[in-house]
Amino acid sequence: MTTPEYFLEVHELKKYFQAGRPGIFSRRTRRVHAIDGVDLCLERGETIALVGESGCGKSTLALTLMGLEKPTAGRIIFEAEEITHADERTRKALRQRIQMVFQDPYESLNPTQTIGEIVAEPLVVHGLAREGGERQGRVVRALEDAGLKPAADYLHRYPHQLSGGQRQRVVIASALVLEPHLLIADEPVSMLDVSIRAEILNLLAELRRTRQISIIFITHDLGTVGYFADRVAVMYLGRIVEVGRTKEVLKNPQHPYTKALLSVIPVPNPRLRRERVILQGETPNPIDLPGGCRFHPRCPVAEERCQQDEPPRVTAAPLHHAACWLVSGKKP
Amino acid sequence: MTVAEETSPASPRTPSPLLTFWRTFKRNRMALVGLGMLALIVLLAVFAPQVAPYDVTRAVDVTIGDIYQPPSGTHWLGTDDAGKDVLSNFFFGARVSLIVGFFAAFISVVIGGVMGIVAGFYGGRVENILMRFTDIMLVIPDLPLMVVIVALTKPNLINIIFVIGLLGWTTTARIVRSQTLAVKSRKFVLRARAIGAGNGHIILHHILPLVMPLLVVNAILVISLAILNESALSFIGLGDPTALSWGQMLNYAFGRGAMSAGAGWALVVPGLGIVWVVLSLTLLGHGLEQVLNPRLDTHHLMPGRPAVQGEAGAPAVGPEGAPVMLDVQNVSIHYFSDGKSPARAIENVSFRLRAGELMGLVGESGCGKTTLMLALLRLLPAAGQIVNGRVLFGGRDLTALGEAELADVRWKGVSIIFQGAMNALNPVRTVGDQIAEAILCHDPSYRSRRAGRDPRLDRRVAELLDLVGIAKDRKECFPHQYSGGMRQRAMIAMALACNPQVVIADEPTTALDVMIQAQVLELLDNLRRRLGLSIIFVTHDLGVVAEMCDSVLVMYGGVTAEYADVDTIYNSPRHPYTRELLKAFPDLSHPEKRLASIPGYPPRLDSLPPGCRFAPRCPQAFERCRAEQPVLHELNGGHFITCHLIETDRKRRSKDRQTLSF
Numbered sequence: 001m002t003t004p005e006y007f008l009e010v011h012e013l014k015k016y017f018q019a020g021r022p023g024i025f026s027r028r029t030r031r032v033h034a035i036d037g038v039d040l041c042l043e044r045g046e047t048i049a050l051v052g053e054s055g056c057g058k059s060t061l062a063l064t065l066m067g068l069e070k071p072t073a074g075r076i077i078f079e080a081e082e083i084t085h086a087d088e089r090t091r092k093a094l095r096q097r098i099q100m101v102f103q104d105p106y107e108s109l110n111p112t113q114t115i116g117e118i119v120a121e122p123l124v125v126h127g128l129a130r131e132g133g134e135r136q137g138r139v140v141r142a143l144e145d146a147g148l149k150p151a152a153d154y155l156h157r158y159p160h161q162l163s164g165g166q167r168q169r170v171v172i173a174s175a176l177v178l179e180p181h182l183l184i185a186d187e188p189v190s191m192l193d194v195s196i197r198a199e200i201l202n203l204l205a206e207l208r209r210t211r212q213i214s215i216i217f218i219t220h221d222l223g224t225v226g227y228f229a230d231r232v233a234v235m236y237l238g239r240i241v242e243v244g245r246t247k248e249v250l251k252n253p254q255h256p257y258t259k260a261l262l263s264v265i266p267v268p269n270p271r272l273r274r275e276r277v278i279l280q281g282e283t284p285n286p287i288d289l290p291g292g293c294r295f296h297p298r299c300p301v302a303e304e305r306c307q308q309d310e311p312p313r314v315t316a317a318p319l320h321h322a323a324c325w326l327v328s329g330k331k332p
Numbered sequence: 333m334t335v336a337e338e339t340s341p342a343s344p345r346t347p348s349p350l351l352t353f354w355r356t357f358k359r360n361r362m363a364l365v366g367l368g369m370l371a372l373i374v375l376l377a378v379f380a381p382q383v384a385p386y387d388v389t390r391a392v393d394v395t396i397g398d399i400y401q402p403p404s405g406t407h408w409l410g411t412d413d414a415g416k417d418v419l420s421n422f423f424f425g426a427r428v429s430l431i432v433g434f435f436a437a438f439i440s441v442v443i444g445g446v447m448g449i450v451a452g453f454y455g456g457r458v459e460n461i462l463m464r465f466t467d468i469m470l471v472i473p474d475l476p477l478m479v480v481i482v483a484l485t486k487p488n489l490i491n492i493i494f495v496i497g498l499l500g501w502t503t504t505a506r507i508v509r510s511q512t513l514a515v516k517s518r519k520f521v522l523r524a525r526a527i528g529a530g531n532g533h534i535i536l537h538h539i540l541p542l543v544m545p546l547l548v549v550n551a552i553l554v555i556s557l558a559i560l561n562e563s564a565l566s567f568i569g570l571g572d573p574t575a576l577s578w579g580q581m582l583n584y585a586f587g588r589g590a591m592s593a594g595a596g597w598a599l600v601v602p603g604l605g606i607v608w609v610v611l612s613l614t615l616l617g618h619g620l621e622q623v624l625n626p627r628l629d630t631h632h633l634m635p636g637r638p639a640v641q642g643e644a645g646a647p648a649v650g651p652e653g654a655p656v657m658l659d660v661q662n663v664s665i666h667y668f669s670d671g672k673s674p675a676r677a678i679e680n681v682s683f684r685l686r687a688g689e690l691m692g693l694v695g696e697s698g699c700g701k702t703t704l705m706l707a708l709l710r711l712l713p714a715a716g717q718i719v720n721g722r723v724l725f726g727g728r729d730l731t732a733l734g735e736a737e738l739a740d741v742r743w744k745g746v747s748i749i750f751q752g753a754m755n756a757l758n759p760v761r762t763v764g765d766q767i768a769e770a771i772l773c774h775d776p777s778y779r780s781r782r783a784g785r786d787p788r789l790d791r792r793v794a795e796l797l798d799l800v801g802i803a804k805d806r807k808e809c810f811p812h813q814y815s816g817g818m819r820q821r822a823m824i825a826m827a828l829a830c831n832p833q834v835v836i837a838d839e840p841t842t843a844l845d846v847m848i849q850a851q852v853l854e855l856l857d858n859l860r861r862r863l864g865l866s867i868i869f870v871t872h873d874l875g876v877v878a879e880m881c882d883s884v885l886v887m888y889g890g891v892t893a894e895y896a897d898v899d900t901i902y903n904s905p906r907h908p909y910t911r912e913l914l915k916a917f918p919d920l921s922h923p924e925k926r927l928a929s930i931p932g933y934p935p936r937l938d939s940l941p942p943g944c945r946f947a948p949r950c951p952q953a954f955e956r957c958r959a960e961q962p963v964l965h966e967l968n969g970g971h972f973i974t975c976h977l978i979e980t981d982r983k984r985r986s987k988d989r990q991t992l993s994f
Contacts, residue, residue, distance in 0.1 A: 053845045054816070066526055095528030102526075107519035112349070112541035121537070122527040158349075163933045164697065174527070193696045193872045198916040198927035205926075220845040223875075226923025250923050264850035266875030268917045270898045273879060278850045282815050 006077075007214055008042040008065075008182060013074035015057075015064050019287050033286045034060040036238035038074070044181075047208055047215040049225035049246070051261065052235035055283040058218045061235075062184045065216070066100050067091045079181065096126060099175035103187035105167035109159040116155035119143060119174045126178065138177055145211070146173035147203050165196035172203065176211075183207075184216045189224060201227060222258075223265040226250055231319075234258045237286055237294045244320030254314075254322035254329075256299050293325065301326060356623045363619020369612030373605070377426035384420035388576070400595035410597040412581065413588040418601050421581055425602060428577035429609070432493055433559035439497025440558070441504055441551045448508025449543065453516060453535055463509065470502040475564060482570045489572045496561045504550050508543055515542045545624035549617050556613035563606050578602035654686040656724075657866045658708070658746070658834050663721035663731075665700075665707050665890075667937070675937040677703050677716070678890045680964065683883075685834065685866045690857070692877030692898070693870045694913075695887035696934045701870045702751075704887075705836050709746055710738055725834070743774050747832040749823050751839040756823060757811040763822045764807030767793050770829040796825040800855060817848035824855065828863070838870045853880060874913050878902055886910050889935045889945035892964060895972040906973050908952045944976065952977060 014037055019030040035057045042048055050058045063069040065076060067086060076084045083094060099122075102108040109118055119139045122128075129135040143151035146169040159167055168188060175183060185204060189197040205228035208215055217229055225232055225246060232250070233243040234257060242255040253259045260277040267274070279298045284290060290297050296306040306325055313321050316329040357363055376383060385408070398415030401407055409418040451462040478495050485491045515521065516539065524534050565571055566579025567586070585598035660683050666674035678700045685691055695701050706712050708723055710730060723730040725745055733741065750756040758766060768789055772778055778789045794804035800821040811819055820840055827835050837856060841849040857880045860867050871877060877884055877898070884901040886893045886909065894907040905911050915928035932949040935941060941948055947957040956976050965978045 053847055068522070068525060092528045095526065100523070100526045102519050102523055104519055108523045110520045110524075110538050110541070113537070121524070121529070125524075125527055125529045125533055165933065171523070174523075178527075194874065195696055195872075195913055195916050195930050196933075198918075198929035199931075201918075202927055202929060222846070223918050223920060226918050226920060227925065227927055247923060250920060261846065262920075264846050265920060266873065266879050267920070268875045268878045268914055269902045270878045270881075271903065276850060276854075278854055279847055280851070282817055282848060 006041045007044040007046070007079060008040075009075075009077040010038055010040040010065070011075040011077075013038045013040075013061070013064065013076065014072045015060055015069060016072045030287050033238050033289055035064065035071075036286075036289075038235075038238070038240055040233065040240065040243075042182075042214055042216070045208065045212045045214055046231070047205075047217060047229045049217045049219060049229035049232045050235055051219055051222050051225065051232060053220055053283045055237075055286065056235040057238040057286070058235050059186055062100065062186045062216065062218055065184060066098060067094065092126070096128075096178045097180050098182045098184065099178055099180035101168070101171050101175050101183065101185040101188045104191050105164055105171055106191065108171055109167055111159055113158075114155065115143070115148075115157050115159070115162070115170050118159075118170060119177055122174060122178045128178070139173075142173040142177040143170075145176055145207065146170070147199070148173065163196075164192050165199060168192060168196075168200055169203070172200075172207075176207070179211075180213065182214045182216070184218070186218045187220070188217075190219065190221070197224065204228060221265065222250070222261050234261065237283060237289065239294065239323070241295065241324070242320075242322040244317070244322075248317060248320050252317075252320075254316045254320070254327045255295075255324045256301050256326070257295050258322075260300070293323075295324075353623065357619075360619045360623050362615050363623060366612045366615030366617070366619055369608060370616060373426055373609055373612070374430065376423050377430050380420075380423040380427055384417075384423040386417040386420040388416045388420045388424055400590065400593045400598065402595070403597060409601050410595065412595075412598045413584050413590065418581075418597055421576060422578075422601050422605055425576050425578045425581050426605060426609075428489070428572075428575045429559055429562060429579070429605070432489065432496065432562040432577065433555045433609075435493045436496035436500065436558035436562070437551055437555040439494065440500035440554050441547065443498070444501035444504025444550075444554075445508050445543070445547055447501065447505040449512050449535060449539060451505070452509040452512025453531070453539060459509075462505075466502050466505045469499070470506075474499050475561070478561065478565060479568065479570060482565055487565075487570050487572055489575050492562060492565060492570075492572060496558050496565075500554055500558060500561070504547070504554060507546060507550055511543050511546050512539055515539050545620075549621045549624065552613050552617040552620065556610040556617075559606065559609055559613075578605045654688055656684050657687050657689075658685040658868075659722075659724040660684070660708070661722045661724070663704065663707065663723065664719050665703055665712070666717055666719045667715045668717060669715055674719075676890065676940070677937060678707070680721070681885075681887070681890075681892050682721075682964075683885050683892075683895060685868060687833070687866055688860060688864050689883065690860055690867045690869060690881045692874075692881035692884040693868055693887065694872065694874055694877055694884060695893075696872055698934050698936075699887045700890040701887060702838055703890075705748065705838055705868065705870060708836065709742055709748060711748075743770065743827075743832060744830040745832055746834040746836065747827040747830065748836040748838060749820075749827045749840050751842060757819060759811055762808050762810055763814065764793050764797075767796055767807070767822070767826050767829055770826050774830045792829075796828055797822075799828060799859070800825045816844055817851060820844065820848075820852055821855065824852075824859070828859070831863075832865070834866045834868070836868045836870070839872070840869075841876065842871070842873075849876070856880075874902075875917060886913070889940065890937070891945055892972060892974055893946065894974075896970065900969075900971055906967070906971070906978065907975050908950045908977070909946050912949075912951070944974075 013035055015035040017032040017034055019032050038061060050061065052058050060069060064071050071084060074084070075082065078094070078098065083090070086094060116139060119142055120135055123135055123138060129138050140151040143154060148154045148166065148169050159170070162170065188204070189200050192200065201224060204215060204217070207213055208228065217225065219225060229246045231244065232246050233240045234255065235241065236257050242249065242253070242258045249258060250262065253262055260279050263277040277300060281298055284297065292308050293306040293311050296302040299306065303325065311323050311325045313323045314327045314329040315321050316327055381387065394415035398411055399413055401411040403410045407417050407419070409422070412418050412421060447462050447466065451459040478499060481495050482492060521534060521538050524538050562577060563579030563582065566577050567583045569583055571577060571580045571583065581602035582599060585595070590598040660681065662680045662682050663678060664676070664680055665678035667677050668674045681704060683691065693701050703712065703716065707716070707718050708730065718731050721731065725741060730741060757763070771789060771792055778786055793807055797804050797807055802818060802821055802825070814822060841852050844852065853876065856867060859865055869877065869881060881898050883897050885895045886901065886907065888909050893909045894901065894905060901910060902914065905914065912928070912930045916930060918927060919925055930949055935945050941958070943959050944950070944953070944957040944962050947953040950957065962974050962976045964972055964974045966972055967978070
């Protein structure tokens with residue numbers, strides 16, 4: 001059933017949360033459909049961008065892949081190994097191969113640890129490179145790979161002495177020190193100034209090249225994915241609504257949601273002010289999902305049938321799929 | 333890699349945390365006094381055999397005449413009921429009181445700390461059991477229970493220490509639990525789990541270090557409580573009869589007629605001892621609390637920088653002809669802190685905001701945008717001061733107004749939309765209520781809500797919500813029931829409550845998704861057209877500004893880098909910083925293009941470069957930029973720029989012209 005050539009496979013992954021406890025008088029448990037049937041494949045060394053608004057389930061997907069949330073249904077296969085329900089020991093071993101970079105570099109570093117301690121911590125936890133010199137060497141290499149050169153300048157500093165961009169580099173270094181095969185970056189630049197973002201994006205792109213790391217890059221901003229993601233997957237309400245090669249999706253978006261997201265990216269030139277498709281409202285509550293296509297209440301081009309039936313996944317071009325009634329292409 | 337040459341903001345060798353702690357501690361007078369008082373009494377207790385004039389531990393023959401002798405040359409503080417020297421008793425008694433206090437507190441803090449951390453960290457059933465047990469212990473009055481237990485067991489010192497210790501941990505457990513809960517939800521704990529760390533590692537390396545400061549402060553207060561408890565027990569005769577503590581001294585003096593004998597000293601001396609120790613511990617505890625939770629660390633600056641030559645008289649860009657709403661002239665702001673030279677946060681910034689104009693104020697974090705905006709409303713923190721310049725609004729200079737007149741301008745004239753709507757809204761009051769409050773504060777013609785509902789007030793709130801696109805039936809909702817975008821809209825409604833002419837929007841979209849950001853921008857743009865508002869839009873994102881602004885002021889390190897109309901900024905920028913910022917934008921039409929980035933980081937106010945503040949990161953910097961601060965130049969058509977390159981360009985051009993004329 002599984003095709004072994006993929007590095008990471010996600011099949012029909014679901015993660016539901018209980019919304020409160022069932023009351024005394026109502027038996028019905030209300031569920032939040034955070035991820036609701038996600039299919040995703042990743043090749044070794046490939047970078048995929050997961051794009052969507054807050055509440056679309058992209059961060060839950062990241063935590064589920066990391067094993068920090070238990071999936072409700074579906075399968076996750078990583079390096080030809082089923083890890084959906086991995087036990088603690090397997091999970092710990094897996095953590096060496098899958099690492100994560102968190103969104104907020106101001107919050108994700110312990111203020112009482114020095115940079116050296118932070119970056120060495122994964123090695124300590126996994127009991128790797130026990131010998132002092134070797135450990136030090138790996139920490140220094142990770143810091144320098146993350147662009148903090150010379151590393152000796154940073155080892156004994158504390159997070160509050162660094163700027164936002166430098167802190168995010170520390171977070172990246174502490175993920176790199178285990179030499180992971182897959183890096184999940186959850187909005188790594190959204191808390192940073194625009195001028196610093198480019199640096200972090202360039203760094204990720206370079207790591208991918210030099211270290212052959214696969215990256216899942218999670219963001220709400222389609223504008224930042226162009227340069228280094230091979231493919232883009234657009235998520236809406238727990239599902240992937242469009243996926244394709246980055247250039248394809250940016251130049252020729254199929255799904256109305258992708259089109260809207262693209263149109264609101266600010267263009268730094270007043271002469272290019274253009275018509276924007278501003279969707280009204282926000283991502284609906286994932287407890288009561290709309291029937292039919294889940295995007296139809298906000299969709300500017302929704303038709304009758306969008307309210308009735310769920311749209312099929314249509315192949316618009318090779319490797320470019322979208323789930324929309326209005327997209328013409330090969331239906332499966 | 334582009335960051336190789338980035339400037340290190342601080343020296344690479346960082347002092348150890350203990351040393352930094354001591355440095356801040358030294359500056360806290362309260363903590364120092366407390367520590368000094370405590371150290372004195374501890375030293376006296378330790379060296380009691382050496383400093384006490386008499387050895388009171390040895391039994392001596394007493395005659396009736398020795399009892400309750402008033403202070404004299406031989407007995408400085410008189411004698412007690414057994415004819416012993418009160419001063420010596422006091423020194424030896426300090427030993428017992430302090431030993432009981434410290435050991436009992438140690439037991440309490442260990443139990444409370446473990447209970448709190450375990451309950452907070454594991455949560456669920458464990459927490460429920462532990463915390464309900466704590467609640468029960470908290471409800472039982474400590475002292476009667478201690479009395480009963482000590483009375484039932486043998487009243488020796490060990491028993492007393494354990495009874496006090498075992499009953500005194502409840503507050504510690506509660507405080508530690510809530511701190512653990514707060515620390516547990518922080519992202520670095522999640523990161524530690526992602527690394528693969530187990531619970532033990534997380535508690536030891538991530539929870540404990542952050543709970544520790546609170547635990548230390550709490551421990552000090554627990555010590556004083558334990559000393560008080562011991563004194564109370566001894567006073568009612570349940571102390572260890574073989575060990576003389578201060579409480580015991582009080583007990584003996586009180587029970588054996590010191591009052592009727594007029595021997596007040598026998599009571600006052602141990603009483604003062606208790607007060608002294610408790611006071612010293614309280615001072616130390618409060619001082620430590622201040623040291624461990626320091627407020628914003630204010631920056632300082634190197635002294636002796638040359639004054640900036642204010643060339644900017646009155647810049648004027650934006651829609652011509654419209655009346656000027658806000659005229660900011662050469663504003664400089666310094667932050668003052670004790671013993672340091674003032675930090676020059678803003679230097680000579682000028683701009684003019686016309687009616688209906690939308691101005692973008694752009695810069696990286698820490699470049700002084702928010703400082704400048706707070707200064708316009710005179711809301712700077714205590715350390716900040718406008719040291720130069722004027723802010724003219726409606727013919728009045730806001731920098732010269734008193735509090736009463738300012739109240740008139742704030743919100744009715746100039747209002748502000750704060751960054752981070754969740755923090756700026758009160759979570760326990762409905763959104764409608766908070767908007768009503770803003771109206772009531774400034775418009776006395778509305779009757780207060782409490783005095784009976786004023787239908788006009790309700791109508792006005794509904795009108796404001798409608799203006800920002802929130803259905804009026806949502807006004808009874810609490811902020812947490814709103815989504816991020818709606819909260820930001822509510823903030824905008826609040827800012828519009830008193831019909832201001834100028835609205836300052838301080839990064840209103842920074843934490844929002846692109847789609848919500850677009851919605852908020854569209855809303856602000858509509859509002860300005862409908863209501864004729866002048867808006868200052870503060871952001872770090874040049875892209876957002878390009879979508880709707882008329883003019884742009886680019887700030888760098890507290891200085892105007894470039895100020896011009898929006899088309900000039902984007903299509904013919906002259907300042908290298910503006911150009912670099914524009915290059916850092918991903919170009920959607922060429923997604924494969926590598927992003928340009930500006931190496932390094934903005935300067936810290938405590939280590940400003942001697943010349944141009946941008947020079948260390950500037951790709952075009954030359955000798956002069958590193959030595960001399962550039963002045964603000966005006967180019968044709970209200971294009972302002974602070975850069976030496978302008979003069980170089982001018983000279984070259986005039987030289988070209990000369991060559992041509994030959």
